Amino acid sequence: MRYLKRTWPFHLMLLPALVFLIVFNYVPMGGIVMAFQDYKPWLHISGSPWIGLDNFRLLFERDDSMQVIWNTFLIAVLKIVFNLVTPFAFAILLNEVRQRFLSRSIQTMVYLPHFLSWVILGGILLEFLSSDGGFVNRMLHGAFGIKPIPFLGDGDWFRFTVIVSEVWKEFGYGTIVFLAALAGINPSLYEAAEMDGASRWKQTLHITIPSLIPIAVVVGTLALGNILNAGFDQIFNLYNALVMDKGDIIDTFVYRTAISDGQFGFATAVGLFKSVISMVLIVISYRLAYKWANYRVF
Amino acid sequence: MYHKTVPYRIFNVFNVIILLLLALACVIPLIHVLAVSFSAKSAADGNLVGLWPVDFTTIAYAKTIDNPVFLSSLWVALKRTVLGTAAILAVACLAAYPLSKENAQFGGRSVYSWLFVFTMIFNGGLVPFYIVIQRLHLMDSFWVLVLPGVVNVWLIILLMNFFRGIPKELEEAALIDGCGHIGILWRIYLPVSLPALATLGLFAMVWHWNSWFDGLLYLSDKHMYPLATYLQTVIVSRDMSSMSFTKQEFDLLSQKTINAAQIFIGALPILIVYPFLQRFFVKGLVMGSVKE
Known part of the structure; x- marks a missing residue:
């Protein structure tokens, strides 16, 4: 009672x-629980038949769902890697x-593209990257005489486009945290290196990069949770029937099987x-980020 | 001094050029769209527009503003952004205050914290959420755009960390003077947190303005769509049924220029708040990483 009397405003x-x-x-x-049912909307959860793990078995037996998991993993991992490496390098260069x-x-x-939604950027890129006289293909043709590239019309090119455009959107924003770390490096380290006659390249190698490694470890570790997040908004607004085999990811697959096919x-199981x-x-x-770098959110 | 050596100077020139090219790559697509939106049909359809309008005209904008579905979606977007942001901030302030207390002062704190954090790492997924929205009779209601987003755990954590930086003495003095916790939040915490609230408010506004999937999933009437959802259906899914053209307009207007105009209007509010955002968001990121 005394506890409640003291803390009721908090509750x-x-x-x-x-x-x-x-x-x-x-x-x-x-x-x-629907993942363990053959769910029928008119029967609701209470009335739908239970089928145990059948949905999960189906997930591993269907070719399309296995392909989707692989696509998701591949795209997400490449995004994580390039979203870490690009801001890292960009911050060091910008610091000079x-x-x-x-x-x-x-x-x-x-920083700007980070704040625009994938609907806006998708609309822009569909036109900008079009193989039918889009801006990029016109430039490539004008400069190097290259035939139009199907950035959004071929599976492998689509993966490439998805990863590059994701990095294009996010690398600037990712730079912020590294720039903050760079600003925190003790200037006397550089002064001492200067005295010893170290070139700027040597200073970068032995002072700048080692100082950024801890924060890079934190960013990289925290990105682990995104290993099955290939970016619903982006893929949904860029993909089409031509690239479905290599561009479809778990989230878009779930959306289509549920909303379009009614499964x-x-x-739910997927x-x-x-x-x-x-x-x-x-x-x-x-856990790892806390252990290695003493990072905590809460 | 390395700054004066010849190799470093050469590096510096190349470095600036490369960085500038990368920076330009971030804005060129937007400039291209702007140029297309102000170009004439023949130039746009003939793929002649680069980064400057060809045969300048504003007819695409005139036609866009004439479209009742576009206007209603603009209104819905404004409404959801204002109401949604206000709700997010109000709930976040109320929740962040008790969570910012020490465990000794508020024993239930860690239980609540876990309830909040758990939703960040696990969710029921799309289908169960859809069913819940259906059962709550929120389908085809404006409120489906506002209510599910009211609790933003990330913003609550940022605000909680900010509240922790406020000196305890202020609170203790107020408690001795007989001020309750709600009074402390209202009279002490909120006034000193106004810059932080402005930052968080901007984030919430951008989030609401950009949200499109909820509209697509839970609304069936085009007139209830927020702008982002409308743009998604028109530009990405190429559903043009909401627009009608007269013969004369058809000669002057191109699908490309109208799309470009609509995209640009959709991006405009973000571009307007962007200078403020940029000033604040670095602080926002730093605020989130405050450690005990």
Whole structure:
């Protein structure tokens, strides 16, 4: 009683958030039982027949779902790698620019795409990368005489386009955290190296890069949880029937099997498969980030 | 001094050129779209437009603004952004305050924390969520765009970390003076957190403005779509049924120029708040990484 008397305002303040959290986050979690059912909308969860692990067996037996898992993994891993390496290198190069105005202008330009949605960027890229006289193909043809490249019309090119455009959108934003780390390096390290006659390249190799490694480890580790996140918004707004075999990912697959085909039980199972693996990876990655770099969110 | 050596100067020149080219690559697609939107049909359809309008005209914008579905989607987008952001901030302030307390002062804190954090690492997935929305009778309702997004755990954590930086003495003094916790939040915490709230508000606004999937999934009437969903159906899925053309317009207007105009209008609010965002978001990132 004394506890409640002292803390009731806290509970009251948490109440609104808690209500929404329960309704929109925890109640849907109960719905994952559908993964073990042959769910029929008119029978609801209570009346639909239970089929055990059949949906999961189907997931591993169907060729299309296995292909989708592989696509997702491949695209996501490449995105993680390039979203780490590109900002890392870009930040080091940008740090060499001494003219403040120039550095600021470059930053302003590279941060911008992060804030635009994939609907806007998708609309832009569909036109910009079109093999039918799109801007990029016109430039390539004009400069090198290259035949039009099907950036969005061929499976392998599509994967390439998805990864490059993702990095294009996010690398600037990813630079921020590295720039902050660079600003935190003790200047006396460079002064000492200068005295010893170390060139700028040597300084970069022995001071700059080692100082960035811890933060890179944290960023990289935390990205582990995204290993099955290939980017629904992006793929959904860029893909088409031509690239379905190599460009379809778990999230788009779940959307289509549920909303277009009405296989709710199967779609739930595929989604659950992804959620569980992601959860395990996120927990592991946060543990590691805490152990290696003392990083914590909460 | 390395700055004065010849190899470093050569490197510096190349470095600046490469960085500038990369930076330009980030904005060129947007400039191209802007150029197409102001170009004439023949130039756009003939793929003649580069980074500058050819045969300047504003007819694509005139036609876009004339479209009732576009206008209604603009209104829905504004409404959801304003209401959604207000709701997110209000709930976040209320939740972040108790969560920012020490365990000694608020014993239930860690239980609540886990309830919040768990939703960041696990979710029921698309289908169960869809069923819940259906059972709540939120399908085809405007509120489906606002209510599910009210609790934003990420923003709550950022705000909680900010609240922790506020000196404890302020709170203790107020408690002695007989001020309750709700009064402390309202009279002390919120006034000193205004810059942080502005940052978080901008993030929430961008998130709401850009959200499109909820509209596509839960709304069936085009007139209820927010702008982002409308743009998705028109530009990406190429559903043109909401637009009608007269013969004369058909000669002047191209699908490309109208799409470009609509894309640019959709991006415009983000471009307008971008200078403010840029000033704040670096701080926002730093704010989130505050450690104990």
